[in-house]
Amino acid sequence: MINCLFFDFGNVIYFADQMIAYKKFSEYSPFSAEKIYELIYLGGIEKIPDEGGTFSNFYLESIKKIKADKKKLTSDIFLEIWCNIFSPVNGMDELLQKIKPDVRKILVSNTNFIHWQGTMSKLPLIKKHFSEKENQVLSFQVGKRKPDNLMWIEAYKKGKCNLDEALFIDDVPLFVDSFQIFGGKGIVFNAKTDSIYFLEKKLKTYDVLI
Known part of the structure; x- marks a missing residue:
């Protein structure tokens, strides 16, 4: 029973689709969405907050890996993009x-x-x-x-x-x-x-x- x-x-x-975020991140990076997926998800950076790490660490590690300018891809913009990946x-x-x-x-x-x-x-x-x-x-x-x-x-x-x-x-x-x-x-x-x-x-x- x-x-x-x-x-x-x-x-x-x-529905959850992280590629939505990676495509938007690619607008701030020299890399494609697919490459950013490799760097953040397959590279293990995505695990940082999932296992209790700080947002600051996750954000800084991410923009470093994807070679984004943090003056353009600010933490606020990054956060908004990262959170808008869900649909009913x-x-x-x-x-x-x-x-x-x-x-x-x-x-x-x-x-x-x-x-x-x-x-x-x-x-x-x-x-x-x-x-x-x-x-x-x-x-x-x-x-x-x-x-x-x-x-x-x-x-x-x-x-x-x-x-x-x-x-x-x-x-x-x-x-x-x-x-x-x-x-x-x-x-x-x-x-x-x-x-x-x-x-x-x-x-x-x-x-x-x-």
């Missing part, structure tokens, strides 16, 4: 409302205080379904990112359920596999490629919907 649903944020609850997933609110009231919903997200404070915490579905701290497991607060087991341990603490009583929904197969190895159940769902009806059908098999 499933008593807890653990939801990823990006491309599950909301059609039908997600309706699906979340169909979850049985006795099934606990918890957000389990690799994110950072910049995105969280600047945008995510203010989004309608987060305020409606995941507004309490007991419904949030955020990597920058834990100090580790999925698939580190510390994220699963914290999720179960807040879920107050047994290992086999939790179901995790994420768009990254590696993270779902890790959660299943830890002892839970999982669904791979990517809102960019899968319909909301696909997720609803999967959830019905676990008897968590009204």
Whole structure:
């Protein structure tokens, strides 16, 4: 029996596309958006705030790597660009409302205080379904990112359920596999490629919907 649903944020609850930011950063850099993706994301700089590092460090390391002039790409402009990468997933609110009231919903997200404070915490579905701290497991607060087991341990603490009583929904197969190895159940769902009806059908098999 499933008593807890653990939801990823990006491309599950909301669409998240960092390339939107990298394309805008390219206007201040000699590099293309694709190269900036390599430098910031693949280069590990993006992990700095996700694991609790400061915005100042993240900003300075980023503009250094992409060779941007900080007089033009100021910290305020950088912050605004970095936070505006989210958009709604059609039908997600309706699906979340169909979850049985006795099934606990918890957000389990690799994110950072910049995105969280600047945008995510203010989004309608987060305020409606995941507004309490007991419904949030955020990597920058834990100090580790999925698939580190510390994220699963914290999720179960807040879920107050047994290992086999939790179901995790994420768009990254590696993270779902890790959660299943830890002892839970999982669904791979990517809102960019899968319909909301696909997720609803999967959830019905676990008897968590009204």
